[in-house]
Amino acid sequence: MARTQGSHSDITGPRIRKAALSLFARHGYAAVSMRQIAAEVGVQAGALYNYTPDKQSLLYRLMRDHMHELLSAYDEVEAGSDPAEDLRKFVGFHIRFNLQRPDEVFIAYMELRNLSSEYFAEIETLRRRYEDQLESILREGQRVGQFSVADTKIATLAVIAMLNGVLTWYRAQGRLSLDQVEQVYWDMVRKAVAI
Amino acid sequence: MARTQGSHSDITGPRIRKAALSLFARHGYAAVSMRQIAAEVGVQAGALYNYTPDKQSLLYRLMRDHMHELLSAYDEVEAGSDPAEDLRKFVGFHIRFNLQRPDEVFIAYMELRNLSSEYFAEIETLRRRYEDQLESILREGQRVGQFSVADTKIATLAVIAMLNGVLTWYRAQGRLSLDQVEQVYWDMVRKAVAI
DNA sequence: CTTCTATCTGAACATTTGTTCATATACGGT
DNA sequence: ACCGTATATGAACAAATGTTCAGATAGAAG
Numbered sequence: 001m002a003r004t005q006g007s008h009s010d011i012t013g014p015r016i017r018k019a020a021l022s023l024f025a026r027h028g029y030a031a032v033s034m035r036q037i038a039a040e041v042g043v044q045a046g047a048l049y050n051y052t053p054d055k056q057s058l059l060y061r062l063m064r065d066h067m068h069e070l071l072s073a074y075d076e077v078e079a080g081s082d083p084a085e086d087l088r089k090f091v092g093f094h095i096r097f098n099l100q101r102p103d104e105v106f107i108a109y110m111e112l113r114n115l116s117s118e119y120f121a122e123i124e125t126l127r128r129r130y131e132d133q134l135e136s137i138l139r140e141g142q143r144v145g146q147f148s149v150a151d152t153k154i155a156t157l158a159v160i161a162m163l164n165g166v167l168t169w170y171r172a173q174g175r176l177s178l179d180q181v182e183q184v185y186w187d188m189v190r191k192a193v194a195i
Numbered sequence: 196m197a198r199t200q201g202s203h204s205d206i207t208g209p210r211i212r213k214a215a216l217s218l219f220a221r222h223g224y225a226a227v228s229m230r231q232i233a234a235e236v237g238v239q240a241g242a243l244y245n246y247t248p249d250k251q252s253l254l255y256r257l258m259r260d261h262m263h264e265l266l267s268a269y270d271e272v273e274a275g276s277d278p279a280e281d282l283r284k285f286v287g288f289h290i291r292f293n294l295q296r297p298d299e300v301f302i303a304y305m306e307l308r309n310l311s312s313e314y315f316a317e318i319e320t321l322r323r324r325y326e327d328q329l330e331s332i333l334r335e336g337q338r339v340g341q342f343s344v345a346d347t348k349i350a351t352l353a354v355i356a357m358l359n360g361v362l363t364w365y366r367a368q369g370r371l372s373l374d375q376v377e378q379v380y381w382d383m384v385r386k387a388v389a390i
Numbered sequence: 391c392t393t394c395t396a397t398c399t400g401a402a403c404a405t406t407t408g409t410t411c412a413t414a415t416a417c418g419g420t
Numbered sequence: 421a422c423c424g425t426a427t428a429t430g431a432a433c434a435a436a437t438g439t440t441c442a443g444a445t446a447g448a449a450g
Contacts, residue, residue, distance in 0.1 A: 002397075002443070002445040002446080003446045004397075005445090006446090007396085007397050007398065007445095007446075009396075030222075030223055030226035033438080034439085035436085035437085043398070044399055044400070045439085046398075046400075047397075047398050054438075054439075113223060114226065149383070150382055154371075154376075154379050157360050157363065158383055159357075161356050161359065162353045162356050164356065176346070181349075183345070184350075185349075185353065187345055188344070188350065189387070191387050191388075191389055192383040192384070192386050193383075194386055197413065197428050197430095198416045198428045198429080200417095201416090202428060203417085204427070207428090228406075228408080229408060240409085242427075242428055244408095244410080245427065249408075391450100392450085393448100393450085394449080395448080396448090397444105398444085399444075401440105401443105402439105404437100405437075406436080407434100407437075408433105410431105412430100412432105414429075414430105415427085415429090416426085419424090420423085
């Protein structure tokens with residue numbers, strides 16, 4: 001055998017990315033072999049190399065695409081009338097966006113150390129750009145006297161760490177709806193940065 | 196050659212655990228080979244098997260010992276006079292304990308998925324036991340009207356997630372002292388659960 | 391129908407993996 | 421000095437790893 005019936009890069013490409021994403025998230029990048037990914041797609045390992053130059057690039061592209069989607073999705077969020085409203089929108093956006101892509105988020109946080117230094121630097125820059133958006137909100141709120149945090153940089157990281165925690169426990173069929181989750185977290189964030 | 200000069204299990208054992216801990220934390224369990232650990236200790240790979248039945252148990256014991264240390268260290272913390280004081284003590288304890296053992300904490304959170312299901316269940320139980328201590332504080336504070344959180348379980352996870360975030364950025368030579376870090380986080384936690 | 395190209399197979403490769411074991415040497419007690 | 425035991429070596433193993441590539445078949449275009 002050689003080329004198989006119905007084979008097409010528009011089909012196989014996304015399936016490879018999807019399989020890699022799911023396996024990386026579940027077992028970790030280093031623990032997943034190219035043959036496992038290939039098997040999940042229903043293809044031989046060699047075929048993967050029509051779609052990625054190597055395993056590392058496969059991981060890198062998943063992370064890069066995710067970060068780009070995150071940044072451009074947040075760009076769509078309209079500015080509110082004051083920092084408090086901006087912060088509320090940020091919290092809602094972050095929770096919803098992340099819960100819709102648990103695997104991507106998980107990988108973006110867990111597999112950084114498996115990136116070569118150039119790739120790592122690029123992903124870090126993207127992540128930093130996202131965090132800066134939150135810090136801008138906190139700084140502006142601080143400036144106009146709406147918030148009170150001892151250190152906006154630390155507060156930024158603290159808020160994001162707190163929100164990311166949702167991923168570790170939230171299940172769609174759980175006792176709380178997405179709206180309720182958002183409300184609970186917004187309450188805590190709002191108070192944490194309050195005067 | 197065979198047995199080497201000065202070799203002793205009281206020396207080699209801890210060195211193996213220390214090397215494994217450091218390498219697992221830096222590169223991840225799956226990415227580290229037994230030969231790398233052995234090389235770090237200055238020994239051949241076969242010698243490791245005098246100290247662990249297999250690679251998986253090496254990871255498991257590191258995690259289990261860490262969790263036991265965490266729990267018994269927290270047991271030493273004396274109860275305060277009210278929930279607010281207990282919470283402040285918890286925040287201080289958690290930050291300091293974790294910053295003193297960044298590798299252990301990192302592994303305990305990152306490598307759970309590399310544990311077989313029995314090991315996983317055991318470590319999860321220990322972690323849960325720790326989280327329950329915090330939740331008890333929050334519930335008691337809620338009961339006596341000192342705190343106000345919509346959901347103590349979520350608040351517990353949110354606080355711990357937030358505090359764990361310290362590990363991702365804190366450096367001993369950074370611009371903030373440990374006392375300052377503790378103060379900044381305590382401020383946020385205190386307000387987040389406040390009335 | 392023919393031709394060109396896209397897509398995959400299947401075998402091969404050099405390394406590396408976790409683990410075992412016979413064997414050898416050093417240590418500690420008598 | 422001797423002996424039993426603790427502790428290591430170093431070679432070996434089968435299996436798995438990432439990656440390459442010649443060859444084969446399917447699809448698309450004329």
